[in-house]
Amino acid sequence: MIWKQLRISLLAFTLSGVLFVLGTIVFLPTKDKQTVPAFTFPQEVPLPQWQFTISRPLPQPTKKVYKVIAQKHYQYLNKNWVLDIEMRYLKDGDVVQLLRDFTFISSPAVVRQQQGVGYYGLGVEKQRAYLSACINPQGGSTFTNEQFNQNLHTHAIQPKRLLSWILSQEQLQDNRCLWAHLSVPFKNSSPEAAYQVLENAWFSWYRWWEPRFPKS
Numbered sequence: 001m002i003w004k005q006l007r008i009s010l011l012a013f014t015l016s017g018v019l020f021v022l023g024t025i026v027f028l029p030t031k032d033k034q035t036v037p038a039f040t041f042p043q044e045v046p047l048p049q050w051q052f053t054i055s056r057p058l059p060q061p062t063k064k065v066y067k068v069i070a071q072k073h074y075q076y077l078n079k080n081w082v083l084d085i086e087m088r089y090l091k092d093g094d095v096v097q098l099l100r101d102f103t104f105i106s107s108p109a110v111v112r113q114q115q116g117v118g119y120y121g122l123g124v125e126k127q128r129a130y131l132s133a134c135i136n137p138q139g140g141s142t143f144t145n146e147q148f149n150q151n152l153h154t155h156a157i158q159p160k161r162l163l164s165w166i167l168s169q170e171q172l173q174d175n176r177c178l179w180a181h182l183s184v185p186f187k188n189s190s191p192e193a194a195y196q197v198l199e200n201a202w203f204s205w206y207r208w209w210e211p212r213f214p215k216s
Helices: 002-027 095-103 145-156 159-166 191-212
Strands: 051-056 068-078 081-090 110-114 118-125 128-135 177-185
Touching (some): 081 191, 095 118, 095 145, 095 177, 110 191, 118 191
Antiparallel strands (some): 051 068, 081 177, 110 118, 118 128, 128 177
């Protein structure tokens, strides 16, 4: 009889803990105030089939709502193509909104998915084709805010992460993002041809950065 009561009490305690964690995940704001260690982008990043030409700083955002931890502009050449890649490390993964606020691109993008990489957006703005995506600490890349939050919540409830959070070793929801924005001019080609160039470069770029995501 005593063992039965203990088992019921243990189950009730476990259920309460699970409900508390799930409630925290649902209602915990994704934009928290936890500090993020400093990070510096490398001067040069290898990109297969492309020749690196230069890297330089990017201007700070005008909107105070964004806290950009680090940023860098890279440029590469491949035959007649000039590829510009803007990298920003920040705590926000809504690439659709980031495009509006940083690049003033508001035209709708085509969202695609690549197995082993994730989601990304493709579009055209002022005779330039672009590809934009968020590289996440865990899981594949994302483009929309819904994709980013789904990825965030999915990895927050993993047993290993829950244990680390309970032990105060790391935050429950890691909403950091390496935002990659690739673009090429396409005056002498079609947007679809430019998309193919961007996708090939992006897949290699993602594979280099995914295991090198900054440590929390």
